[in-house]
Amino acid sequence: MSMAQRERQALVEAMAQAGPDAPTLCGEWTARDLAAHLVVRERRPDAAPGIMLKPFAGYLDRVQAKVTKRPFPQLLDEVRSGPPFYLRPVDSLMNLTEMFVHHEDVRRAAPGWEPRTLAPADEDRLWKVLTGLARMSYRKSPVTIALATPDGRRTVARQVGERTVVLAGPPSELLLHAFGRNEVRLEATGAAEDVELVHALDRSV
Template sequence: MSLARRERHALADTMAAAGPTAPTLCGTWTVHDLAAHLVVRERRPDAAAGIVLSPLAGYLDAKQAEYARKSFPELLELVRTGPPWWSPLRPVDAFANLTEMFIHHEDVRRAEPGWEPRQLAARDEDRLWTALRAVARTAYRKSPVPVVLATPQGARITAHRGGGGEVVLTGPPSELLLHAFGRDEVRIVPTGAEADVNAVLATDRSV
């Protein structure tokens, strides 16, 4: 089973344990809201386009509100089932849904006090490192200083070049990927001049 599929099932289990009204790291969304978002993304490609196309944002909101009226158990089953056979995401689920499922799983986990990072298998961390390579430059494009992402084992990605002092963010690929996607509830070690580090940590990292 692919990592994306395993994270999908783990996300559904974590959502069920948290309950529909539990908070997430996705702004004001509850777990129920997040489940509706995931279902619309996979089952209403006409509306999901509003995620990246602002003229369709209102249509996306309307469809998400429509799905949010479904019962929580029904939404969880749709999340767990994944893209239907006709969805354009179905053939590329292992690739297209890897970051989506992993990050939203952590959005639910880390909204709870006392969270701790999971210990992932080395092969899973390697897969997330590959995913990080694909988004690193986009994520840190607004940084005012150079950014390097590094693992404790010495692997490195130059996420942003430019003038000023270099900032190195060190951590497991899973933690670095979460940071690249704008999450601050992570365990990474930043090094560099204090002002430069603060600037990088405050950078808009929307992908």
């Protein structure tokens, strides 16, 4: 089973345990809203473009509002069953970060959360993803940003001027930060005002 598939199953279990009205790290979305988003993303190709393209956002909102009204167990079953057959060959590529990040969105919205300890191979997969998207995530930074792991890996996410902030931690925590989440366990070095700027950045991909 791929990491994307494992994270999908774990995400569904987390949503089931939390309940449909549980908060997430996705703004005002509840677990029900998040489940509906995942269903629309995979099963409504007519509406999914609205996730990225503003001209289609209104239609997406109307479709998602209808999907959200489905029974919560039905939504979870649809997420659990995975993408349609024609998307399954690219499931690992298309859904690894989606399932991992949203799994943590549910976990870390609950008080007392703790980071998971992932297998080294899973951290390696997330590092590869991170190095591919870091420049986009931190493109608005007014200072240089470097990302570093405890085992010595390092990548420069943004090069601008001499002021530098280094974010250090496992690839999983760095990836969550790159996706705009501040509920992470990282060490940040640099001037205090620069670190604050980095955490406040719009890091949307």
